Amino acid sequence: xxxxxxxxxxxxxxxxxxxxxxxxxxxxxxxxxxxxxxxxxxxxxxxxxxxxxxxxxxxxxxxxxxxxxxxxxxxxxxxxxxxxxxxxxxxxxxxxxxxxxxxxxxxxxxxxxxxxxxxxxxxxxxxxxxxxxxxxxxxxxxxxxxxxxxxxxxxxxxxxxxxxxxxxxxxxxxxxxxxxxxxxxxxxxxxxxxxxxxxxxxxxxxxxxxxxxxxxxxxxxxxxxxxxxxxxxxxxxxxxxxxxxxxxxxxxxxxxxxxxxxxxxxxxxxxxxxxxxxxxxxxxxxxxxxxxxxxxxxxxxxxxxxxxxxxxxxxxxxxxxxxxxxxxxxxxxxxxxxxxxxxxxxxxxxxxxxxxxxxxxxxxxxxxxxxxxxxxxxxxxxxxxxxxxxxxxxxxxxxxxxxxxxxxxxxxxxxxxxxxxxxxxxxxxxxxxxxxxx
Numbered sequence: 497x498x499x500x501x502x503x504x505x506x507x508x509x510x511x512x513x514x515x516x517x518x519x520x521x522x523x524x525x526x527x528x529x530x531x532x533x534x535x536x537x538x539x540x541x542x543x544x545x546x547x548x549x550x551x552x553x554x555x556x557x558x559x560x561x562x563x564x565x566x567x568x569x570x571x572x573x574x575x576x577x578x579x580x581x582x583x584x585x586x587x588x589x590x591x592x593x594x595x596x597x598x599x600x601x602x603x604x605x606x607x608x609x610x611x612x613x614x615x616x617x618x619x620x621x622x623x624x625x626x627x628x629x630x631x632x633x634x635x636x637x638x639x640x641x642x643x644x645x646x647x648x649x650x651x652x653x654x655x656x657x658x659x660x661x662x663x664x665x666x667x668x669x670x671x672x673x674x675x676x677x678x679x680x681x682x683x684x685x686x687x688x689x690x691x692x693x694x695x696x697x698x699x700x701x702x703x704x705x706x707x708x709x710x711x712x713x714x715x716x717x718x719x720x721x722x723x724x725x726x727x728x729x730x731x732x733x734x735x736x737x738x739x740x741x742x743x744x745x746x747x748x749x750x751x752x753x754x755x756x757x758x759x760x761x762x763x764x765x766x767x768x769x770x771x772x773x774x775x776x777x778x779x780x781x782x783x784x785x786x787x788x789x790x791x792x793x794x795x796x797x798x799x800x801x802x803x804x805x806x807x808x809x810x811x812x813x814x815x816x817x818x819x820x821x822x823x824x825x826x827x828x829x830x831x832x833x834x835x836x837x838x839x840x841x842x843x844x845x846x847x848x849x850x851x852x853x854x855x856x857x858x859x860x861x862x863x864x865x866x867x868x869x870x871x872x873x874x875x876x877x878x879x880x881x882x883x884x885x886x887x888x889x890x891x892x893x894x895x896x897x898x899x900x901x902x903x904x905x906x907x908x909x910x911x912x913x914x915x916x917x918x919x920x921x922x923x924x925x926x927x928x929x930x931x932x933x934x
Contacts, residue, residue: 500798544848573652575923581652585614586929594925597666598917600758602659604927605722606729610658612714612931613726618654633933651928659921667913668733685734690724719928731745737906744905746898748785755897767896772851774895775862776887778826778844781836783880802876809874809881816872816883823870826885837878844885850892858882 590605593798602610619626619633626633626749630641638651672679679687691706698709702780710718723913746754755769762768784797784805797805804830812833834840846854851863855877867886875882 507751519694542672558842566771568574571921571923573648573923574887575657576926577649578651578879579655579926579928580636580638580928583716583929587929589927590717590719590722592899592925592927594922595662596920597663598670600666600670602662602666602923603722605719606725607658607662607926608714608718608929609726610662611654611724611928613717614654614658614661615931615933616658622852636930637933655923655926655928662729662912663919667730667910667917668736671909671913671922672732672736672919677736677739677780679732679735683731687731690727691720694720694724713932715930740906740909741902744902746901748851751894751897751901754901755893758897762897766895767900768891769891769893771896773863773889774847774892775849775851775889776845776847777831777849777862778823778829778885779836779846779853779858780812780834780844780883780889781808781840781841781880782812782833782883783835806874806876809883813872813874813883823885823887828874847887848895855879858884862886 502556513708573642586604586608592604593601593604594604594607619631622629622631626652630640630642630644631637636651637654638649640650641649642650642653673851692711694706694857696734699705699708701709703712706720710720710723749919782805784801786801787795787797790796812829816829827845830844831840834844836844839845849862851859851860854862857875857877861875867889869888871886872886873885877901
């Protein structure tokens with residue numbers, strides 16, 4: 497992570513840049529997280545890292561100029577200037593089908609969540625730069641342009657993005673069915689527990705039920721059943737893609753051969769044998785309490801505070817060792833105890849870390865000590881005590897070459913699937929609830 501003002505390297509949890517002294521996450525950016533917290537507890541765990549490799553961010557796929565070749569507003573995203581409708585209309589048309597792929601159908605009710613999550617993900621990922629992009633999340637998305645020159649509003653852009661996302665997930669589900677793929681027991685258990693988990697999240701956040709929470713987070717027109725369907729479709733697709741990545745994984749010899757045959761092209765992409773290493777590690781950050789700011793603007797903690805911090809970190813280690821003491825149980829404790837906002841909802845995982853990206857002591861433990869998978873330890877840094885769980889350190893060239901080989905194979909499957917199962921869309925039938933962004 498880098499400071500958006502001066503480009504200095506930042507460590508997990510930093511809110512102020514140590515170089516320029518400016519606040520990394522201004523208050524006006526922080527406040528937006530509240531409207532998505534409750535559902536992110538569940539939805540945030542859906543996306544595995546492997547999925548990002550092939551499910552395209554369809555904001556980059558929408559060909560606006562091609563759409564603009566229509567002389568009239570035909571069956572494309574420009575059919576309506578605004579797709580927002582009143583609550584009564586949205587409820588009445590919730591079961592209306594707006595897209596079809598094979599025997600899979602997307603209705604308005606479920607589409608509300610594909611659309612909402614695309615909007616939320618985009619705002620989250622680009623929170624620092626929204627004003628430069630011309631997106632004001634305090635205004636309706638159908639009243640501002642993503643590209644004024646070409647006449648496409650943010651609402652229209654996100655509609656095509658959301659439909660493309662549904663298409664990608666649906667293709668994966670169809671391929672899984674065709675191949676007789678059965679989702680893992682772990683994933684099935686997650687799917688079976690969606691409704692109860694959603695209800696528990698609602699109660700813990702002070703709502704009488706899940707529907708009330710959804711109305712609060714998204715606005716009227718969003719239904720629990722549609723949200724559960726949205727989650728199930730994505731979970732099943734993710735599990736299949738995870739299976740694909742494992743089943744298509746090349747051998748070390750195949751990676752070496754591919755690299756030799758494509759060395760020049762890979763070098764142009766920065767993939768060379770002297771590129772260094774990627775570290776993959778889980779950690780739980782426990783920070784000392786109290787502290788005073790010194791004349792340099794740094795927070796200084798007392799010896800007693802550091803001792804208490806270490807004691808708490810060791811207590812968590814002992815709790816882990818008394819249980820299953822594996823990566824999964826470590827990830828659960830990271831979500832429960834870690835004070836690192838960058839990883840305390842993802843099991844404490846950091847993947848693809850390069851040497852020098854983390855604070856010195858963290859970096860030294862990960863890269864400059866001999867570790868085997870599952871090794872653990874305590875590391876003290878200026879931010880607190882880190883409980884470390886070693887996953888792996890891999891050569892960058894091998895990782896990137898392998899990923900490219902797998903991506904090419906998956907892209908071939910996707911292209912074939914697109915030919916087998918083309919998508920049919922009916923823009924005129926789309927209606928959207930007024931999504932709450934503030």
